[in-house]
Amino acid sequence: MTRNLFGTDGVRGTANTYPMTAEVALRLGAAAGRWFRTDGRNGHRVVIGKDTRLSGYMLENALTAGLTSTGMNVLLLGPVPTPAVGFLTRSMRADLGIMISASHNPAHDNGIKFFGPDGFKLSDDVEAEIEAALAGEIRLAQPQNIGRARRIDDGLGRYVEYAKTTFPHRGRLTGLKVVVDCANGAAYRAAPEVLWELGAEVIPVGVSPNGTNINDRCGSTYTQTAAEAVVAHGADMGISLDGDADRVMILDETGQVADGDQIMALLAARWAEAGRLKGGALVATVMSNLGLERFLQGRGLRLERTAVGDRYVVERMREGGFNLGGEQSGHIVMTDHATTGDGLIAGLQFLAAMAETGQPASALVRQFETVPQMLKNVRYQAGQQPLADAEVRKVIAEAETALQGQGRLLIRKSGTEPLIRVMAECEDAALLERSVGGIVAALERAAA
CATH class of the missing domain: 3.40.120.10 (Alpha-D-Glucose-1,6-Bisphosphate, subunit A, domain 3)
Known part of the structure; x- marks a missing residue:
């Protein structure tokens, strides 16, 4: 069974453009609800979290409509980190968890990720089955079996308390000054609160979301903002999160990442x-x-x-x-x-x-010397297959031969964006530059 809608991290795309439309979200919610609610009972529950994107309101409401139409009861968490959804799905004995987020992507994108009752992301096979159900006719619940939806006010607090328990019991952060960049995203309340309650002096950055500034010149993909704050405030270290707080970059007291x-x-x-x-x-x-x-x-x-x-x-x-x-x-x-x-x-x-x-x-931030690595992205249009181009295949084969025994080459399509990622590692900087540059140039010609 194939997966066309789902990528490597759920369903993702530009908001209000297929597949990130209210219509698709509604049907996706109904398909997922029908897949999990197989016994006709009304006790099944779903937790839904989101980051701070403006489109999150639209997708949250559409998913809720689809889920309740198949008899699932929906618990709305509001803005919480992605790991909080995994934790609360299991903690609250939900059958399904959903996070509405496009992670590190710009504000105009959004995505939908699913978690099973054990708190782990769904397997490829389960996502394929949900996608297959989405393509067919979805059996709706009888009127008396339509699900309910309600807001959960203490979900964020539950996660904050749990996160604190993962820090050594006798440890305290007293005396440490910490910059935390929340990318104007899902952790804008949770992360500063956890650090402060553990005793740190907290310098919060990226904690003023307005629906359109998530990951905008801040967060783990733009560490300059946190680095500048670390140096300016004389902080001991920095924590730079992405939009849904499932990834991090650490900065030392000099701003080194x-x-x-x-x-x-x-x-x-x-x-x-x-x-x-x-x-x-x-x-x-x-x-x-x-x-x-x-x-x-x-x-x-x-x-x-x-x-x-x-x-x-x-x-x-x-x-x-x-x-x-x-x-x-x-x-x-x-x-x-x-x-x-x-x-x-x-x-x-x-x-x-x-x-x-x-x-x-x-x-602590430099545990080993990295082998020189170069990563470049080539964007292509829908329907294009630049990796199938004869010249591209020839250039890739030549690079593989040149790097053999001296490094490695990896070329792959992104699972979340129309990008081809070209990565190589090699001690010889000139060979590294020639190998990656040649492949990128060939891909760009094929995608022109």
Whole structure:
């Protein structure tokens, strides 16, 4: 069964344009509701969270209409981080969790992510079944069985209290000055509150959402804003989240940025030393730097690679019984604490390392020397297949031959945008530039 509507992280697109329309959201809600409500009972419940995008109101109402039309009861959480939806789906014994967010994308985009009753994202197979139901006739509930919807006022508070429990019980952040950039997104209330209640002096950035400024020159994909705040306020470190707070970048006291690979390296080494790292391995994607793999090997640990997407990282973690994984982009998955990437809790783990070692952030953000890596994106139009172009295939084959034994090449389509990502790693900077540049030029000609 194929998935055309769902990408690597739910359904995503430009708001008010297929597939991110109210009509599709309504039918998607009805299809998901019918898939989960198979016994005719009315006790089934769905929790829905969202980030701060203007289009979230439209999609929230449309999803609610679709879900209640099939007899599902809807609990509306309002703006909460994506990991809060995973946590509350399980905590509140819901049958389904939904997050309305396009993560790090601009405000004009939006998306819909689904979580199962265990708090984990739905598998590809389940998403394919929901998509198949969407394409057919959806059986609606009888009038007396239509579901109810209500707002949940304490959902955010529940998540805040839980996030605090993941910080070492005897640890406090007293005396630490922390910048937290919430990207004008879903964590704009939760993240500063958690840090302050744990004792930190908090410098909040990106906490004034207006529906259109999410990820706008702030957050994990634009760390300059947090870096400037760290230096200006003399902060000890910075935490830069994305729009739905499932990914994070950490900054030291000088504004130097640690990406997901460096954070995972730190946690893996610390957890292994404490006997907490299950399976002696870290799970990451094909995008993670070769330097991370070498760092782990030097400590007798393994790097297990997956396809790009935190869902695939989590699937491998669950299959192999591993408890730490993530992506270079900042998704840090700690299944001891959360069912999906959680930027805030990852930030707390970094702060715990600072508190327990007494070392400054600058001593912790650089765990290994990265192998030079270059990543470039090429945008294409709907219906185009630039990777099928004969010249493109020829240039790729030549680059693979040139890099053999000296580095690696990865070319893939984005699962959330019409982009082809070209990534290469190589110690030889000139060869790296030639390889990536040649492929990008060929792709651009094919997509012109």
